[in-house]
Amino acid sequence: MSRLLAVPAGLAVALLAAPLLGLLARAPWAALGHWWGRAETVEALRTSLLTASGATLVCVVLGVPLAAVLTRVRGWARRLLRVAVLLPLILPPVVGGVALLLVFGRGGLLGAPVYRWWGVSLPFTPGAVVLAQVFVGLPFLVLAVEGALRAADRRVEDAAATLGAGPWTVFRRVTVPLVAPGVLAGAALSWARAVGEFGATITFAGNVPGRSRTVPVAVYLALETDPAGAVALSLLLLGVCAVVLVALRDRWWGGLA
């Protein structure tokens, strides 16, 4: 039995690890400093980190209340909300980008009147990158927080009330710490998803250096002209994600383990 499992399990590990090993094998180690020090690289990294962090903040602010609502509604409203939350997970990001363009683009359903009245247009701005990242990252946060809310024994809130805690004290001192691991785990997941976002970003936000050119977009562009540069940028992205997620592991991943 265990030998039967070992073969496909070993294959799965190989499948996951081989591409990473390939990346390390072909890395231009001697020239990494040169690639990472370039102004374009620093700019793309800055754009990536700022937009992904902004998107994570938006996900938390909007996603936690949505998760709380999801645990309370019943019937068709609940099914409808679930579909809305899960759709971005299964939708190809490029399709998400096209959809965002149709709504928020300069000629879009909402974008056109906004542009006409205020002269503001979202595409090709950091705001567009954030919006694309929120679109793909929000489901991760909502699902993690909803899971934490459902798993938590809400009767500890009753216990707090019997000890004299009013509703606000209960929320602040009991409910929030109760679901905090879930919120942090969900934030880590949506941040990771946002940093890696490519399809919706390049479709909706384009590729403007310093504004919407994130590291994944820069990797894709470099691959056409300079494969070594693409590998160097990929390693940078891999390293940043690994450092952030490992550094926050103990505090952030408790809700998933």
Next chain:
Amino acid sequence: MSALEVAVTLRRGAFRRRLDLRVDGGEVVALVGPNGAGKTTALRTLAGLHRPAAGTVRLGGRTLDDVPAGAHVPTHRRRVGLVFQEYLLFGHLSVRENVAFGPRCAGLGRAAARRRADEWLDRMRLAGYAGRRPGHLSGGQAQRVALARALAAAPALLLLDEPLAALDAGLRPAIRAELRAYLRDFAGPTVLVTHDPGDAAALADRVVSLDRPDATGPPGD
């Protein structure tokens, strides 16, 4: 004037049952009955977590519930301590902070609340566990922390839901004797709920039997 006077119709979903009860200060009354008799509903109603369908609850002359008059004192203003069957300690707080929770809610500063908590932990032989998280306690220790946490909030009424049910059978006799000693020190009325007649006889001054009410139950007031 510290007696508990209960004359209510309990309600939980479609469930209804009549409960008339008087418990004096310092007296321990056990509600005994099978599952479905409404024992836990009775405690949750006294704690203000459920509203009764009809009737009144008074405690030491204070009105906690008066359905005809539309009065209902919310749980956090009742000064009713409830020790839950599963204890429901705050997992993210240390044992000391768990016990200090009630005094903090009553308006004590952090340091004063901790001193109050330490007094209770001393009294209940828990001083060595003050810095621990509840997840690292044995069943008997967790039960004493839950009791200390409830008593530290200075309740006017103490409620215990199946206080011994979550413990290993081997531990129960010793913890039962200990619990009886703590209950004897409490000046207010105590109502405890159990399905075990032995526990009831050992812990309580008086036993009140709750049978399973018929489907409709007696009409309310």
